Amino acid sequence: MKNKYSIISLIKNSFSYHENWQKAWGDPDPKKEYEIIIIGGGGHGLATAYYLAKKHNIKNIAVIEKGWIGGGNTGRNTTIIRSNYLWDASAGLYDHALKIWEKLSQELNYNVMFSQRGVMNLAHNLQDVRDLKRRTHANRLNGIDAVYLNTEQVKKFCPIINTSPDIRYPVLGGTLQRRAGTARHDAVAWGYARGADEMGVDIIQNCEVKGIKRSGNSVEGVETTKGFIKTKKIGVVAAGHSSVIANMAGLKLPLESKPLQALVSEPVKPIIDTVVMSNAVHAYVSQSDKGELVIGAGTDDYVSYSQKGSHEIVEGTLNAILELYPIFSRMRMLRQWGGIVDICPDASPIISKTPIKGLYFNCGWGTGGFKATPGSGDLFAHTIANDEPHKLNVAFNLNRFVSGDLVDEHGAAAVAH
């Protein structure tokens, strides 16, 4: 049983100089066999294990992670959470996640620092204006809060934006989702890990999957750097490395893995209290609680697993940032990094069974998976436990690439993919 985090536990632990806090999760050796093995200990994988244990009462689960938990894209994204997607299927999926986010800290007894500071998307040309208005209407029909703002309202909401009409990409308007915002990315992984561990899930770090054993058309287990582990059900949540795991099982996926970059500036006093995204010029900016500007850049167009991206991508993003926010012109950037994102042809995820019995994939989140973490885990747990998708992820099956029933969010989801 985990001790509850509270003001009382904080005071109590201060008497022992914070040296006796209970371990949030263990470091077990793998057992010979598990009922379900989750490959990938990022937010999505840990959330899947958490909901399998909590809602489906399956306790004999292992989460296998080749590095450390939350060390992949969970710790590399720009922490933006929103649900203002155009299509019904996406709106259902992402708003399901957003509703869980709203209660997540209380549920996990772990502060994920979810902050509903709003996300504003800018329009820079007439087509952007039409697209954003259309999306606002679509969102409201789906019960998702969205408002359209004109240039003056944009300026009022975020005064540091340059709304002068004579810049290269003038701000003609924007949309605002007030329920959207940010969360502390590491805390999400840690909170789910702690919750899953409490219910008996084994979190096995530094354990790389080397092969998937099949007998006929069903899975038998996984070969890992810590030996063979038997199981009848495998849930793969390996983000950029999904194709690598799929190849081990003799499966091909409609994915391409590409570097996506982000960067943070030196910390400064509070200057921007919301998240501003611009589709056309590809610049996202928000400010972390530490005071750093958190800036999201774009993806490179070539396949790479190197966790590095091209310099000109960063340069292009910063050009756009400087034009929109001349006030940032003398700020220095502190760190830049890349993560490998697995992109589907329709820029929508796959949460699905596969033609191989007992093998499930949760992948293809591309550039926007963080926001979906709780919903993705919940729906993937449902899919694995029941061997059937939940109604919210039926549309996100692998077979859509055969049937042609794509969820085409390319450019429609308020950001360019």
Add this chain to the structure above:
Amino acid sequence: MFLIHCPYCGEREQSEFKAGGEAHIVRPKQPTELSDDQWAEYLFMRKNIKGVQFERWVHTHGCRKWFNMVRDTSNDEIKAIYKMGEKPPTKY
């Protein structure tokens, strides 16, 4: 960012080029006879290899010609470059 040796123009910065994805995916000879599964395989399914991969590139901001590249996607090292229509190298 890396340098690419265009087989027509010589060594240039990667920002002048655009990646065109996996190479040697054969266009179906009889499109009307393809099943949905075969279409999906041709249109969407990709090897997406971590390691040595054969791919197409185009010198967009240069000669605008397409060519093939053998590249290690785990560290972005370019192993070989050859023109369209040429046989892929077996040693690199």
